[in-house]
Amino acid sequence: MKIFYIQPILTSYRKKLIDKLHNTSDLTILCGDADNNSGFNSDHPTYIKTINAPVKKIAGGHLLMQSNVLRSIRVHKPDLVLACANIRDITYWGSLLLCRIMGVKVYSHGQGLYSKEHVPPLLALLYRTAIFLSYKYICYTPISRDSLISIGCPQDKLEVADNTIKFSVDAEDFLKRGDEQGILFVGRLRDQCGLEDLVKAVSILRETNSSAILHVIGSGELESEYRKYHNQSWVVFHGAIYDDSKILEISRECRVGCYPGNAGLSVVHYFSLRLPPVVHDDIYSHMGPEPSYIKNGINGITFKNILKPQSISEALIHIWNMPLEKYLHMSNASLSEYERLNNPSMETKMLKILNLLPEEKTP
The missing domain is CATH 3.40.50.2000 (Glycogen Phosphorylase B;)
Known part of the structure; x- marks a missing residue:
């Protein structure tokens, strides 16, 4: 044919x-x-x-x-x-x-x-x-x-x-501890990705959790600008990485994945890494329909798409203060959703x- x-x-x-x-x-x-x-x-x-x-x-x-x-x-x-x-x-x-x-x-x-x-x-x-x-x-x-x-x-x-997406590696063999201090951003650094809101939200989180660190994986037209204006020691820019095993390695010290702007397939990537995704709750604004895979409080967290730095920080603080058993259940549910989508x-x-x-x- x-x-x-x-x-x-x-x-x-x-x-x-x-x-x-x-x-x-x-x-x-x-x-x-x-x-x-x-x-x-x-x-x-x-x-x-x-x-x-x-x-x-x-x-x-x-x-x-x-x-x-x-x-x-x-x-x-x-x-x-x-x-x-x-x-x-x-x-x-x-x-x-x-x-x-x-x-x-x-x-x-x-x-x-x-x-x-x-x-x-x-x-x-x-x-x-x-x-x-x-x-x-x-x-x-x-x-x-x-x-x-x-x-x-x-x-x-x-x-x-x-x-x-079925990635070449995933977090099936890597359980979370619940004390990881990283927040992972994976995506294109473009207009409306909202990275500046996430940086501000992490800075608020760090007021009570000083070890929190933001890992940024991705490239795009705004990469150089973001690197210039967000050069804090706790914001780590890794650039574009297309090796799934390297992304998995970075994610092992992260507790959640967050896409602060209008998300799409990055949600699935977070699922594969056993990271509960944190995205806004306005499905009509997202770049793709994939955020609909998130069940709030079950396999990820959604925040209000208003007053973004504050609402993102509240979601992060909620997860950082979450009982260990509840966080681990959410982390495992995120990987289960990835497996369901790919089976x-x-x-x-x-x-x-x-x-x-x-x-x-x-x-």
Whole structure:
């Protein structure tokens, strides 16, 4: 089966999915390149056919267009298209219409409308139309699916492949003690990541817990600025680290993972490290729907998305003052959530939805 996988950029956390698709089909990737300061690790596998398909902003940045996609579909005639479902991308709409004419199945993959507390009628119409033109719409999370059902999308066209990552190592063999003094930040250092709020919150925590230390893993356009203005001895910048074992080693002296801004997959990373995630409670504002995996007080902590430094510090102080047994239960529950999300893996769920898994032989 000839498959086109269309993405704006190819991020490293999609590598396992790409390998699975490559092993079960004739795969071609259509994508652009990540900006140098984006904080994304973008790596194009040389063993897979790739068509350069850069994305450019049009209409003052309100819309997007991806080059070489429609022409490639016409010329190469794939059997199936797995497409990033960005409603603002006019090439996505062109792909849906062209593939409908050509009889090519399109599986749209997206976040749904989880971020919209109130969905404008026009936006609801656009989503219903996109799902009508798609063979299936694969949702990142259950709340993504529920958001689409709520606007009248047919449930039988909606599938869920929990958006998650299976890291090369995790904290399965490393139990927490409960006296670790670290707070771990993992993510891109970009606008709205909120690192400055976390630094302030940790400084408040240190007024009563002077050994508390903040570990920052990640890079991005604001890295140099953050390093300049937050050069305290208790703020440790590790830069971008793509070695899972090194991140695990740093995390072993941390008690929680905190993403002070609008979070996404970093929540899953914290789960894998046996670190209860600390994020804000406004799901509509988050970068992705993955914070919905957090059950407040069970496998993580949420704080009010107002008066941020103060509300973050209150969450941290709450955890630092938590009875040992309760903290250890929360820590273990965070790893259990990671294991649940990856059993089966996101890649396996995707292949099952795409009907690419080998049929099980009956005895």
